[in-house]
Amino acid sequence: MLLRCTLDGLLLEAHAVPGRNSLMAFDADEAFEMERVEATHYELVAASPDELRWLEFSGYRLLRRASDFELTPWRQGA
Numbered sequence: 001m002l003l004r005c006t007l008d009g010l011l012l013e014a015h016a017v018p019g020r021n022s023l024m025a026f027d028a029d030e031a032f033e034m035e036r037v038e039a040t041h042y043e044l045v046a047a048s049p050d051e052l053r054w055l056e057f058s059g060y061r062l063l064r065r066a067s068d069f070e071l072t073p074w075r076q077g078a
Helices: 049-057
Strands: 002-005 011-017 022-027 030-034 042-047 064-071
Touching: 042 049
Parallel strands: 042 064
Antiparallel strands: 002 011, 002 042, 011 022, 022 030
């Protein structure tokens, strides 16, 4: 999935961490686990249907869809 920081517009790739119900975001060479409250500073730019379901199940309800949100096709391993 693809996230955008609402503070500076930075785009970040993010992935679900299986078994931990946490979201890992990647900023260049660095990765960080995104806190659920921290998600208020990001918006969802692109995600697959499975990723959307995972976000809802994992408690990342504060991560809102961007106005230019795109639903992406399902990807194996996403």
